[in-house]
Amino acid sequence: MQLPPARGPLSGWLISRLAGRRTDEVEVRTQQPVWADEDLQLALWIAYELHYRGFEDAAVDGQWDTDVIAFRTRLEQPWIEWLETNCRTMPSDRPIAEQLRALVEADDGPKLSAYLRRHATLDQFREFVANRSVYQLKEADPHSFGIPRLEGAAKAALVEIQSDEYGGGRPERMHSELFRTTMRWLGLNDSYGHYVASASGVTLALSNVMSLFAMHQRWTPALLGHLAALEMTSTLPNRQYAAGAARLGATDAEARYFTEHVEADAVHEQIAAHDLCGSYVSDHPAAVGDVLFGAACSLALDRLFAEYLLTSWKAPARSLRAG
Known part of the structure; x- marks a missing residue:
């Protein structure tokens, strides 16, 4: 599988990094609602896919790139916040x-x-x-x-x-x-x-x-x-x-x-x-x-x-x- 086309600055940064191209710092800004943000969700999907089958045009050890891991962590923050806000339920006995x-x-x-x-x-x-x-x-x-x-x-x-x-x-x-x-x-x-x-x-x-x-x-x-x-x-x-x-x-x-x-x-x-x-x-x-x-x-x-x-x-x- 090849890296997919970017849909915005977040997925663009990650694709460029994994393809070995120069990357400038990018701020994680999300469109609301987070679950519909194509740029953020595609970037997350790519970051996770590194731990499944990976990509033919990405470095084989890209999953352990510390900058990629740090970037994925930043992407996950608004995603987790949305999930916690909208899906957390109170347990009973x-x-x-x-x-x-x-x-x-x-x-x-x-x-x-x-x-x-x-x-x-x-x-x-x-x-x-x-x-x-x-x-x-x-x-x-x-x-x-x-x-x-x-x-x-x-x-x-x-x-x-x-x-x-x-x-x-x-x-x-x-x-x-x-x-x-x-x-x-x-x-x-x-x-x-x-x-x-x-x-x-x-x-x-x-x-x-x-x-x-x-x-x-x-x-x-x-x-x-x-x-x-x-x-x-x-x-x-x-x-x-x-x-x-x-x-x-x-x-x-x-x-x-x-x-x-x-x-x-x-x-x-x-x-x-x-x-x-x-x-x-x-x-x-x-x-x-x-x-x-x-x-x-x-x-x-x-x-x-x-x-x-x-x-x-x-x-x-x-x-x-x-x-």
Whole structure:
């Protein structure tokens, strides 16, 4: 993957630095809201991606460049402030699984999955999948950063979930590979990171919140809560995505990514809420607030993403940038 084009001074500074070009100091100024700031979110996505697969035209050790790390820290400050202000929730004395369930059930975001099931055109479904590819083509990777930080029952639970995400040892069953099949049905480019260059700020933010939690040991409980929320809100939407894909002409194989999640995540949500988060909070009682925080961040960004797509389709406007 090549470094994407810059979208402003922040991403421009980082791209120039990683490409080995001279860089002048740049002040971190953000556009509000932070989750929609394409320049900041792209810069964060690039900085995080250095710890995944990196870029062919960037220095191989760029992830350890102290100036890059310091710059990423400055970028994260307004992002964390927004998340803390808008997603922090007060824990109770109830078991963490019950608190997570209450958080999920209280979420009343727009019904993107219902729209895709009944009303979306083929072009709209294509835009939805292209946007989601920014994360889905590395599905499970951010949460796998939590494995070496856990022990006992929590570690075993996370490994159990991740094993399914990676196909249980069968490459063709990996969820990222199933998603590629859906992309090819829609005539999309299934290369890793291809749509980053045209993705919206909120699309990048969906991926960045996972990477924020993955990169910092301090945010391990939030990473687990984020995963739990994903699993607990997956079954019904994916059933509707599958129905929408079938309505638009997808074969069983082309819709397999969605149907696979209907089956797998019905089990995963129990493992994530009880065995993963329940075990972790049992061992780390003070972490309950951060577990809920991670879950709330997941729900909030999903809601903003849904609002963005539905609004852009009503305008009508495209949810991907030109090119």
